[in-house]
Amino acid sequence: MCSASTFNFLFSLSVCLFSPFVILPFPSGRGVKARAKMGLGERGGWDKSESRYCGVETEFEDDMPRLLSYNLSSSGFDFVVAPLMDPTYRPSLLEAENGSSHVLPFAGSDLVLSPSQWSSHVVGKISTWIDLDSEDEIFRMDSETTLKQEIAWASHLSLQACLLPSPKRASCANYARCVNQILQGLSNMQLWLRIPLLKTDEDSLDVDSDDLVSEVSTLGVGLDFLEFFSTKYAYEERDSWELWNSFRLICEHHSQLSLALDILSTLPSVNSIGRWFGEPVRVAIVHTDSFLTNARGYPCLSKSHQKLITGFFNHSVQMVLSGKPLHNIPAESTGSAANHIDKNVNSVERHPLRSYLDYVGYLYQRMEPLSEQERIELGYRDFLQAPLQPLMDNLEAQTYETFEKDSVKYIQYQRAICKALLDRVPDGKASAITTVLMVVGAGRGPLVRAALQAAEETGRKLKVYAVEKNPNAVVTLHSLVKLEGWENVVTIVSCDMRLWNAPEKADILVSELLGSFGDNELSPECLDGAQRFLKQDGISIPSSYTSFIQPITASKLYNDVKSHKDLVHFETAYVVKLHSVAKLAPSQSIFTFNHPDYSTKKSNQRYKKLHFVIPSDTGSAIVHGFAGYFDATLYKDVHLGIEPSMATPNMFSWFAIFFPLRQPICVQPGSPLEVHFWRCCGSTKVWYEWCVTSPRPSPIHNSSGRSYWVGL
């Protein structure tokens, strides 16, 4: 009856079928884009990413044109991260000097650069001395005044972003409140909160704390914050992610508050780093002292740093280089060494960080080109869409077209049908027995084709019924049968499988009714109706399917859901190509359905309670919701699915599903996450409810299917 799959990524705007539902537009530019320059170079088939631009952090400089010319034009950087105000400025000193001065002591006017130069090439670096949580009230007021003045100036210049200094202490509520206040009135500018990528592991605590102190101090991070990291606090609290988390919770996940991560020479554990990929990281600031030296004296990065940087590139995170040059590049290095370095630059004019930039460019260009599938899916990353309702609505031709192109899926079906035919009909009886195979939800015929190919491959005789409820698809089906000359083998039935009176019973029932979450397009209910005409010993392909969920950090998705400002969107499951998410624990199975199922007390309602344990080296984490997947057993060992650990490769019919939480839940290390999911069935609809009970109870989501349901 209904066509195969869940999700039509080519025609997404036409698939929002239930409820008044606005599909969000593609994410707009997130960072600084250099307009004229090429950035880090070309990467096969993928030069649209913002991560190909690289910036440089600078000191305060009166003469902004000279600063740009020095760092950009001749040196290869795409933008500067530069202070906008003299670092000696203090509002309280100023007033003391000359009574009431409302003129700000800026170095230059806005006229020194063109508007497009300001916005394309300059990120405003907010004065690092500010400390809004200082005990000193005058200093605190000075900090607040300066912060507001600098951001107002940056807004006036139409900068795309400002870099906010790291909080100087663990308790930074006043800083966060002030930033939150600024965010309420900000037009388009992004605020990048600078946070060191830092987490002390329990076992490395004693060994590393001194190193950390020296490392962090090079970043200008305040003493209190250092103390927070280096003394008497429990393991869980020495984690800069927690600092970020409090800050953004106080600012309520504001979409213009994002992250600039300082990359140090020591990296935390992989699990701990993984969390940041679910956060709005816009920039990674790489310090020259994080670089190693290769055999020829050039800067390079450790393997784990390389992996991290590549990961950032894949998530459109821009690089910024920072610090003094620490490598003495041999002047005559024009030989074969370091072939990634641009050799045409006059060594006299070389920017002191040029060799670092070259190395970053080399890492960028070295990346694998995107596959065809990745390129197609690129625009759909982290883009929320409503699941299909194929039972209530008829699919459109373009939707069929897209799904039919997923050859991997039909190859699996064909393999399953082959095995079933061989089991059903021994070789000796191949010419005597005709197997009755019914495709329920035949659409425009791809499973009919797979069945006939399987029959040919195995030499079995087949009689096919193609049952389809969509009259528009049936038209095409008729023409296909005629075109292929299948008239003697295939009978087309234009009917809902739940209502059809079959003239005979089937040996094999083939369907592709699965959604991203397995049963979410009501395959169980459809097949319950269809199994009336399956022989008692008949085979259903698929024979079973199971759904899976997994807790994720997904700031982007959470913010997109939140932007609707209503309950309905928080109680809806979305189909989405997950990309900028952190998967916090392995997925676990939830609901399984087997077909056929002739038991008398059968119910399609389900309830499952799950305990997730987040690996202890992850640290604390925030759960914005749950990623959902499925895996289906078509027949015996032939399976099909999108559960990450066993996903069928190169299949594109399904993206994951996302169940949001109305309030993100923070999970401390060692504290289990207890989650409940229900599949509920009414007379006209099926829906899910979900909630969390540990570490703290959430409300029931989607009670009685009030916000989201699938119609029968």
Place this chain on the structure above:
Amino acid sequence: MCSASTFNFLFSLSVCLFSPFVILPFPSGRGVKARAKMGLGERGGWDKSESRYCGVETEFEDDMPRLLSYNLSSSGFDFVVAPLMDPTYRPSLLEAENGSSHVLPFAGSDLVLSPSQWSSHVVGKISTWIDLDSEDEIFRMDSETTLKQEIAWASHLSLQACLLPSPKRASCANYARCVNQILQGLSNMQLWLRIPLLKTDEDSLDVDSDDLVSEVSTLGVGLDFLEFFSTKYAYEERDSWELWNSFRLICEHHSQLSLALDILSTLPSVNSIGRWFGEPVRVAIVHTDSFLTNARGYPCLSKSHQKLITGFFNHSVQMVLSGKPLHNIPAESTGSAANHIDKNVNSVERHPLRSYLDYVGYLYQRMEPLSEQERIELGYRDFLQAPLQPLMDNLEAQTYETFEKDSVKYIQYQRAICKALLDRVPDGKASAITTVLMVVGAGRGPLVRAALQAAEETGRKLKVYAVEKNPNAVVTLHSLVKLEGWENVVTIVSCDMRLWNAPEKADILVSELLGSFGDNELSPECLDGAQRFLKQDGISIPSSYTSFIQPITASKLYNDVKSHKDLVHFETAYVVKLHSVAKLAPSQSIFTFNHPDYSTKKSNQRYKKLHFVIPSDTGSAIVHGFAGYFDATLYKDVHLGIEPSMATPNMFSWFAIFFPLRQPICVQPGSPLEVHFWRCCGSTKVWYEWCVTSPRPSPIHNSSGRSYWVGL
């Protein structure tokens, strides 16, 4: 300029001055009301409370009219809590017996009682065998079916409430989900979740656990729940409040979900019990085995039980008696003993629980009658109101009328003025010196009167300026001065004190500009304007004031705020007569203002971070927001205020203020609560922002005064 105080409780509907603001109506009936009967008897001046009705818990009885006649008509109970369905009923057994039966096996029809009998005299007791979190799926489904059927039947009968059995285990998400689903579709009925009043203290753990088991088992609480209380769990988790808390968080504080507390013979600590007074407790079920025996063989309660029951009476909690009679009342007890017992009842017909009921009635009648002030304030308990905006708006005559009646307040002012006059003018110069006293915000003149009385009392000469911005009040002020013959002493100035050009400077500046939270009606800003015309060594009365906050549990207030379904109401402070709240920790001071203040760097902005520690024997608690108070020093040791530990007695001009939290925050024992409050000043308005940072960060409330502010 502006009149004195915050809150006019007689004319509250006219005081909602800012924003489109709907004042909530008085709470409607919360429980079961017997219409014809007198209940527990009369209490001086306070017979409207629902707590004067007492019910009895019964077994299942086919013949409902007989059940009512036995327990009510002749026995003195007001209602029964009775099972509606045969306890042997199991849907799955029924189906097995006779195929498809959709007829429910109810004992009688709805016709056996009149509709008003059903709704006034019967609370439906849901079958206690149900267990929606059983591992046994059939049993779980039976439980869900039965629960839904029984509540549907109770709704059909228009019962006012049903008693839900205690959760049988600590993890009760499926039970809560099902109840939540029912609540979504329920019209008016209340669901009372039965919870034992039970919390094991750390030190009494080993000693008491057996006792607890035997006690709880008499209540029909399931084994798993017992295990939860008696084995291997940490101290914090052996607390039935946590069970209630998870349940209602999952049901999202639904206003129709309330509590029936089982009172056992052992009571938890006073702090722990205190939490329940912020919860929607509707009924206390007192078991016969909680009673002691007095010297004459009659049932009575321990002192701590008496105190608890009296507390419940004061909070409109109804009593229900439960259990078998355990006291053998001497048949000939007609003597002087137990004079609270009704002696006119024929002992043959006496209900077996009659002596327990008599004792409860005795406790009720023994209570202190309400004071005049309490009676007036009764209707305003837990009733949210918008604070006044006297600076932006002119008060009405009735508002002045109300505040002027608060004689205690003016006596304090008079005392302060006396002391100031004596300090200012030594006895020897009493006739030589005329003190210039200015009342700023004179209203209709009460402070002028207090000043003149103070002058008379101390024999000092006074010249009074009465400055008032409200022209309507000035009219009355003129007539008062004429009536009293004060023309030679009092000069009336119709002007805003911030704009007035005073002809001379004052020795003493008197004002009553304080709100419930001290500075929240902009006393600081007004007095900043007025101190221009105070002599350098002049006195301001008040000379200082400080605000205080305190974390509270306040389900009722939280639900009333939530019912508006918008952000604005969660970011507003309300004036409210706090009653059904639990004060979780002693209040702490926040903002202090001193007058006069001639310092040059003066700012009326404030920021304070507070740490509250909830006493460890309280257990976990939920914080719905913060109660705010003030205390003012009028002059030297004369103070005035509403901070509970030092409140001025018999003063009614101010109720407390309530700052809600958008998401209630659960605090575990031993985990500090860190709270931040800001007083922010703009050019046209003043506002507060607030947030919590520990145990977990909340968003900033009322950023930039977007929801709630006080206009300048």
